[in-house]
Every structure is written in structure tokens, then in C-alpha cells.
Amino acid sequence: MSAAALAQRAGSPTGEAEDTVPVLVVGVGNEALGDEGVGVRVARALAGRDLPRDVRVLEGGTEGWALLGRLEGVRRLVLVDAMAMGRPPGTVVAVRLDQVRRAAPPERTSLHGVAILDVLELASALGISPPEVYLVGIQPARIAPGFGLSPEVERALPGAVEAAWKAAHGGWEQPAGPDGVTADARMFAEGERYGQAKADTDR
Amino acid sequence: MTSFDVNVHYVTRVEGHGNIRVRVRDGQLEECRWEIPEAPRFFEAMIRGRAYHEAPPITSRICGICSIGHTLASIQGIENAIGFVPSEQTLLLRTLLKHGETVQSHILHACYLAAPDLVGAPSVVPLATSHREVVLRAVRLHRLANEWCDLIGGRTTHPIRAVVGGWTRLPTVEELRGLRQRISEALPDVEATVELFRALPFPAFERETEYLALRKPDEYAWYGGDIASTDGDVTPLPQYRSKVKEFIVPHSTAKRARGNRNSYAVGALARVNVNYDMLRPLAREAAEALGIRPVTCNPYLNTAAQVVEVAHVMEDSLDVIDRLLERGLREEGYAVQARPGTGVGGVEVPRGTLYHEYTVDAEGRITDANLIIPTGQNHQNIEDDLRALVPTLEGKSEEEITLAMEMLVRAYDPCISCSTHLLEVEFV
Numbered sequence: 355m356s357a358a359a360l361a362q363r364a365g366s367p368t369g370e371a372e373d374t375v376p377v378l379v380v381g382v383g384n385e386a387l388g389d390e391g392v393g394v395r396v397a398r399a400l401a402g403r404d405l406p407r408d409v410r411v412l413e414g415g416t417e418g419w420a421l422l423g424r425l426e427g428v429r430r431l432v433l434v435d436a437m438a439m440g441r442p443p444g445t446v447v448a449v450r451l452d453q454v455r456r457a458a459p460p461e462r463t464s465l466h467g468v469a470i471l472d473v474l475e476l477a478s479a480l481g482i483s484p485p486e487v488y489l490v491g492i493q494p495a496r497i498a499p500g501f502g503l504s505p506e507v508e509r510a511l512p513g514a515v516e517a518a519w520k521a522a523h524g525g526w527e528q529p530a531g532p533d534g535v536t537a538d539a540r541m542f543a544e545g546e547r548y549g550q551a552k553a554d555t556d557r
Numbered sequence: 558m559t560s561f562d563v564n565v566h567y568v569t570r571v572e573g574h575g576n577i578r579v580r581v582r583d584g585q586l587e588e589c590r591w592e593i594p595e596a597p598r599f600f601e602a603m604i605r606g607r608a609y610h611e612a613p614p615i616t617s618r619i620c621g622i623c624s625i626g627h628t629l630a631s632i633q634g635i636e637n638a639i640g641f642v643p644s645e646q647t648l649l650l651r652t653l654l655k656h657g658e659t660v661q662s663h664i665l666h667a668c669y670l671a672a673p674d675l676v677g678a679p680s681v682v683p684l685a686t687s688h689r690e691v692v693l694r695a696v697r698l699h700r701l702a703n704e705w706c707d708l709i710g711g712r713t714t715h716p717i718r719a720v721v722g723g724w725t726r727l728p729t730v731e732e733l734r735g736l737r738q739r740i741s742e743a744l745p746d747v748e749a750t751v752e753l754f755r756a757l758p759f760p761a762f763e764r765e766t767e768y769l770a771l772r773k774p775d776e777y778a779w780y781g782g783d784i785a786s787t788d789g790d791v792t793p794l795p796q797y798r799s800k801v802k803e804f805i806v807p808h809s810t811a812k813r814a815r816g817n818r819n820s821y822a823v824g825a826l827a828r829v830n831v832n833y834d835m836l837r838p839l840a841r842e843a844a845e846a847l848g849i850r851p852v853t854c855n856p857y858l859n860t861a862a863q864v865v866e867v868a869h870v871m872e873d874s875l876d877v878i879d880r881l882l883e884r885g886l887r888e889e890g891y892a893v894q895a896r897p898g899t900g901v902g903g904v905e906v907p908r909g910t911l912y913h914e915y916t917v918d919a920e921g922r923i924t925d926a927n928l929i930i931p932t933g934q935n936h937q938n939i940e941d942d943l944r945a946l947v948p949t950l951e952g953k954s955e956e957e958i959t960l961a962m963e964m965l966v967r968a969y970d971p972c973i974s975c976s977t978h979l980l981e982v983e984f985v
Contacts, residue, residue, distance in 0.1 A: 416621060417713065419665060423700025472682070479685030480692055 375410040378424065378484075379432040379522050382414035382470050389443075389494030389507045392514065393434040396490070399515045400522075409522050418473050425477060430486040432521045434514065435470060437491025444493060444510035448517040451487040488521040490514060559584050559951060563959055568966050575971060577962050578808075579947055586947050591940040591966070593811040601926045609635045609895065609917045610721050616913065616928065617715045620972060622665075624714045625658035625706060626906030627913075633781060634913035635721050637795075637900025639921075641893045646884065647723045648780065650709060653877050654719060655779050655904070656870035657705035660698060661713075662907035663825070663863035666970045667754065668695035671860040674964045675757040691753055694746045698867075701743050708732055722891035730886060737878040740871055744839070747868050751843040754864050760961060763854040764945045766938055767818050768827035769800070771905050777828070777835035777869060779905045785831045787852045788817050794903045797912050801929055813937040814929065820937035823909025824969065825862035826853060840869035856942050859968045863907075895921050908932055908972055932971045939969055 381397025384390045394413050401411040414421060414433075425431065439447060451474065477483040492514050495504035503511070565577040580588040600619055604612050613631040617624040629651055636643060643651075668691065669681045678684055685692050703713040708728055710716025718726045728736075771778040771794075772785035784792040784800050792800040803812045815821060829836070829844060833851045836844060844850065847861040895917065902913040909931030916925040942965055950958045 417703075419669060419699065420703050420713065422696045423703060472680075476682050476685055476692070479682055480689060480696070482693075482696075 375408055375427065376429040377409040377432070377522050378428045378430070379409065379411045379434065379518055380414040380421065380424075381412070381434040381518075382416070382418075383435055384416050385501060386499060388496045388498050388500050388502065389492070389504050390436050390497045391501075392436050392492045392494065392503060392507050392511070395503065395511060396434045396492075396514050396518050399511065400518055403519075414470075418470055421470070421473050422477055422480075422482070425482050425484060428484040430488070430522070430524060431484040432488045432490060432518055433470060433474075434490040434518050435492075436494040436497065437489070439491060439493050441493045442506075443495030443504065444506035446490065446492050446510055446514045446517050448488060448490045448521045451489060454489060486524070490518045490521055561955060561958070563955070563962060565959060565963060568963050575966060577943065577966065579943070579962070581947065584951070586944065589940065589944040589947060590808050591936060591943060593809040593936065601928055604923050604926050607923050609639060609915070609921050609923055612913075612915060612923060612926070613719070613721065614715070614717075619928070619930070621714055622662050622972060623658070623906040623908065623911070625654055625710060625716055625719075626904050626911055628710075628716055628719055629655060629780060630902040630904040630906070630911045630913040631915075632719060632721050633902030633904065634900050634915045635902070635917065636893075637902060638898045638915045638917045639721075639893065639895035639900070640898060641722060641895070643723060644889055646881065646887060646889060649877050649881050650724060650727070651719060651780055653874055653881075654706065654709040654716060656874045656877070657702050657709060659779075659870045659907055660702035660867055661706060662970075663867050664695055664698045664702065664750075666907070667860050667863050667867075668692065668750070670970070671967060672753075672757070674960070674967065675754075675759065675860075688753075691750075694749060698743060698746055698750070701739055705736060705740075708736055720891050722893040723889050725891060727886050727888065730882065733878050733882060733886075737875060737882075740874050740878075744871060747839070747871055751846055751864055751868060754861055755846045759855065759857045759861065760964065761855070762857060762942075762946055762949060762965075764856070764942055765852075765854050766941070767816050767821035768830045768852065769816060769821050769823050769910060769934075770828040770831035771903055771910055772831055773835075777832045777837075777873070781903060784903070784910070786816060786821075787827075787830050790817070795901050797901055797903065797914075797929075801912065801934065803929065803933075809936065811936055812929075812933050814934040815937060820941045821934065822856070822938040822969075823931050823934050824859055825866050825907070826856070826859040827909060828905060829853070829862045829865055836865070837869050837872040839872045840865050843868040856938075856965060857968045859970065863970070899925075906931060908970055909934060930972075932969070935969050935971065939966060939971070 379397065379400060381393035383393040385394050394415060397411050397413045405411065437447065439445065474483065474487065492507060492510055495506045560582045563577060563579040568575050568577060576592040578588060578590040578592060600616060604615055612635055613628045616631045617628045619627050673680050673684060676684065676688065681692065706716065707713045711718040711726065718724050768787040769784055771782035773782040781794065783794060784797060800816055801814045802816065803814050805812055829849055830851045830853060843865045847865060849858055849862055849865060897917055897919045899916040904911050911931055912929040914927040915923055918924050943962055946961065946965060950961055
């Protein structure tokens with residue numbers, strides 16, 4: 355469905371408060387940890403495009419909990435982040451949230467180290483989760499202190515931008531596997547111990 | 558007689574890595590440690606040789622929660638070093654920005670991180686169904702605080718408009734009026750939050766200690782002031798090193814500090830203890846409802862004191878905005894005439910008093926820097942609290958003992974650094 359058609363279905367966006375939009379794309383991650391910042395890079399690339407009025411792109415950075423305050427009026431949320439899926443580095447996957455089986459999360463909740471899937475779980479429990487949530491995940495090669503993406507993920511960037519763009523328009527869903535699951539995913543929280551994350555990406 | 562070990566490897570719902578290690582043999586406490594195993598980050602070395610105006614944006618990155626506090630402490634330290642006196646408008650706007658951060662941080666800690674302990678939930682997620690309105694209120698207040706910081710500072714964290722010399726951009730009159738209205742409309746949410754915490758059972762535990770906070774003669778101090786102690790002494794900010802005596806212990810990579818005694822505490826409870834007479838009416842009512850009056854020595858009530866402070870800064874912000882609007886906003890620029898010198902900045906950030914000291918040379922380069930972070934000042938007090946707490950837990954189950962100790966650490970809202978947490982409790 356096109357963004358314009360979506361807006362029509364959702365009712366005129368002009369009647370809503372200025373800061374609410376029906377489609378919200380958020381790139382999350384920490385640019386100081388190598389490939390962990392890929393979501394932010396995707397958001398930045400998208401924000402440079404000529405966006406329809408009903409689509410907003412945010413650099414979510416590492417403000418996990420703050421996302422809860424951004425969901426009012428949002429009908430479709432697209433989250434872009436590094437995602438450990440056990441696939442070759444640079445692999446891009448775009449899925450609906452319900453197609454993701456969450457890997458056992460490490461026990462961590464703090465103001466800094468919040469995992470974005472925890473935030474989505476809380477939004478869902480509160481009944482404020484948007485009707486449609488997409489995840490665009492990019493398999494990282496290197497999560498370690500330092501700026502800049504690995505060559506594999508850098509090469510994957512245009513594809514990830516395209517995937518996020520399509521997901522924003524509701525246009526790209528990957529078929530689910532036989533068990534209804536498309537990806538076994540773990541998304542990285544800011545500040546997650548990179549040793550742990552590295553072990554995960556090496557697996 | 559009881560014998561047990563508690564090894565909490567990475568306390569959850571705090572910022573960074575901290576371990577609790579306790580060994581009791583035949584009822585005797587043999588070991589009690591609050592360990593910080595993290596690598597030091599060397600920010601002070603990083604800014605030496607830099608131009609003075611670079612210090613605030615760099616030191617802001619020390620913390621994603623207290624980035625506004627670091628920015629303001631850095632600006633204040635630099636301005637004191639180079640001999641610049643900011644205007645009243647600049648100071649009012651800095652206070653307003655600071656207040657936004659206080660709401661951001663306190664609401665997150667009290668409602669998302671501490672409240673689950675008090676209602677017996679493992680995290681905030683189950684609260685979404687059992688206490689939905691509580692969480693939604695937190696979401697609303699947090700959103701307001703984020704947009705407030707964005708409006709004044711230009712970003713929700715790591716502000717870009719507050720600089721040495723003043724502001725690169727001012728909010729408009731309309732924006733300030735709009736913010737005032739939103740803060741005013743949010744006061745019922747604050748009152749409901751006070752009511753919530755009044756009804757929650759805080760553990761009863763007291764240990765007398767020294768509390769330190771900045772103090773001013775005419776207001777609840779957030780930005781500058783003297784260092785006041787609940788022991789009665791007052792130290793001028795430039796002499797902070799004579800009061801804040803730093804030391805190190807082998808089992809921690811974080812520096813610690815002491816004042817008159819073996820340890821002291823900073824943070825919301827310390828501030829309310831020191832500045833109780835300066836609380837705004839709504840906050841005074843909140844303090845009374847939550848059972849805080851000077852000197853309250855129950856560290857678990859630090860979370861309650863944070864709620865008191867949310868009430869205070871919300872009410873105070875209405876007054877600050879009124880004063881700004883009465884004066885009329887003026888473009889003042891931010892040009893400064895720098896002279897070489899040394900200066901100290903002191904700001905009350907969510908977790909306590911933050912000190913930034915700088916020496917700037919004739920070329921405007923920083924030649925020396927010393928930063929003292931609130932949590933560092935609290936480490937020894939946390940360990941002394943744990944040592945006093947253990948004997949009161951005689952007869953409790955291992956789970957209860959562990960939870961009581963973790964809750965105590967969490968009550969300090971410690972900001973050890975940005976890191977993940979894995980919980981591993983071993984009872985031997």
C-alpha cells in the first residue's frame with residue numbers, strides 16, 4: 355500500500371497534532387560501537403530523501419525508553435537496527451515483528467542498556483504499540499568501540515535503506531518459514547558488552 | 558549460626574557493572590564489598606590540550622542520562638576559569654534546561670527501575686498490565702521532559718544550544734508559553750506519582766551518614782552554590798577538594814570519596830536533607846506525604862526523594878518561565894573575553910553533586926581538568942550501607958537477602974557507566 359493510500363485509510367493526517375505521523379521509521383543503535391550504529395546510518399540516509407508528509411524518520415540513537423513517547427498516532431513503525439541472526443555479515447532482513455522469534459535475551463534493563471525489543475514488549479503490554487511493526491535488521495560483522503561500519507555492512511547499507519523505505523510503505527514482507535518464523539533475532543542494546551555481542555556474531 | 562555468601566555479579570537495573578560480594582561465617586560478616594570492575598575512561602586526559610569551548614560537548618558524552626548536567630557543569634567550570642559572568646537570562650534558561658533533565662532521569666529511575674522492586678515485579682513489563690496507568694503516566698512525564706529538553710537545549714540529550722558565554726539560540730515566547738502550559742497540565746500526573754509512592758512499602762533501614770549537596774541562600778540549589786553538609790559545615794565551591802577527599806580501593810576501578818566520616822552520600826535524598834527549607838509547596842507536601850524530613854537516613858528513600866524533586870522542579874519551572882517572560886527574551890549572543898585561570902563548576906545532577914574543574918592557559922587551551930562524578934562519591938556509602946544492612950537480614954532467605962541488597966544499590970540510582978548487565982547470583 356502506498357503511503358498516500360495508508361494515510362487515506364488512517365484518516366487525514368492533517369487532523370492530527372503536528373508531531374504525530376502515521377508512519378514512523380526509527381534507526382537505533384550506537385555509532386561508537388562500529389556496526390551497532392548501522393540503524394542510525396540508515397535513518398540518516400532516509401532522512402535525506404524527499405519524504406511523503408505522512409512518513410517521519412528519526413535517529414533513535416540509544417534512547418530506548420523515549421520511543422514509548424513517540425508512538426501516539428503511529429500506525430506503522432519501522433525499526434532499523436543491527437540484528438544478530440547467525441547469517442553472513444551484511445545480510446538484511448525485513449520482517450513483521452510477529453515473524454521474529456526472540457533469542458533468549460540477556461538479563462539487562464537500565465536507562466542506558468535497554469533493548470529495543472523490551473521497549474516494544476512494554477508498548478504492547480500497555481496497548482500503545484502501533485498496529486503494524488516492522489523490523490529491518492542488518493547482520494553485523496563487528497561490534498566494538500570505534501566509529502565507522504565494517505566493509506560488509508557498509509556495502510549492505512543501500513539495500514538496508516531500500517528495505518526500510520519499502521517497509522515504511524508496507525511493501526516488503528519476507529515469507530515466514532515453516533514454523534511461522536522468519537528470523538531468530540537478537541538486537542543489540544547500547545553498551546551491551548561487545549565481548550558478548552562478538553561471540554554472538556561469531557557464532 | 559548463619560553462614561552464607563552473596564555474589565551478585567552485575568546488579569541489574571543500574572547503569573553499568575557493579576558486583577556485590579558478601580561473606581558471612583557463623584553470623585560474622587567477614588567480607589562486604591561493592592565492586593566496580595569497569596575500565597576507566599580517561600575523559601580528563603582527553604580534554605587536555607583542547608580549546609576551552611570544546612570541553613562541554615566532549616564531557617557531555619560521559620553520560621547519556623546526565624549529559625545536560627555535564628554540559629552545564631563544564632560550562633560553569635570553564636566560565637569560572639576564564640572569568641566570564643553569565644547574564645540572568647542565561648542562568649534562568651540553564652536552570653530550566655537542568656530541570657528538564659531532572660524530570661527525565663528521576664521519572665525513569667523511580668517508575669521504570671525502582672517501582673518494580675517495590676511492587677514485587679521482576680521488571681517494568683509486568684507493571685504494564687498490573688499498574689497500567691502508572692506506566693502510562695511515566696511515559697507521559699518522560700515524553701514531556703524529553704520535548705522540554707529538546708525545546709530549550711536543541712536536543713533531548715547532549716544539548717547543542719547551551720555554550721560557554723550563553724545560548725546559540727533562544728526559545729521563542731510562544732514556545733515558552735506552550736511549555737509552561739504543558740508543565741502546568743502535567744502537575745496532576747506528578748501528584749498521582751507522589752500518591753503511588755506514598756502507598757508503596759519502602760524497606761525500613763537506617764544508617765546515619767553525612768549528606769552533601771550544593772546550597773544557596775535563596776533557592777534550592779542546582780547550579781552553583783556552596784557545598785553544605787548535614788554535619789553542619791559549609792565549604793565554598795572553589796575549595797571542593799578540601800571537602801571531597803578522593804581515595805581508591807583495590808577492588809574497584811572507580812574512585813571513591815569521603816568527607817567528615819568514612820563515607821558520605823549525594824543525590825536526591827542528600828539534597829532534600831540539605832535543602833528541605835527551600836522546597837516549593839507542592840514538593841514540601843510530597844516530602845511530608847512520603848515521610849521525608851531532615852535528616853532522613855533511610856537510603857531506600859532516595860527514590861522517594863526523587864519524586865519529591867520532580868514535584869519541586871516542575872513547580873519551580875513555572876516560576877522560571879514566568880520570570881523569563883516578564884523580563885522579555887533578548888538576543889545576547891555568546892561572545893566571551895577569555896583570560897587564563899582556574900575555575901570550578903558544581904551542578905546538582907540527578908545522582909548528586911557533579912564537579913568540573915579546569916585550568917585554561919593564555920591561548921585558551923585547557924591544561925588541566927578534574928571531574929568528580931556523583932556515583933563515585935556514593936560508592937563508599939553504598940558499601941558502608943551494605944555492611945550495616947547484612948546483620949539486619951538475619952533469618953531471611955537467600956533470595957530476600959539478595960533482593961534487599963540489590964534494591965539498596967538500585968535506590969542510589971548508580972550510574973556506573975554505559976554497559977550491559979548479566980545477573981548471576983551464587984549461593985555457596
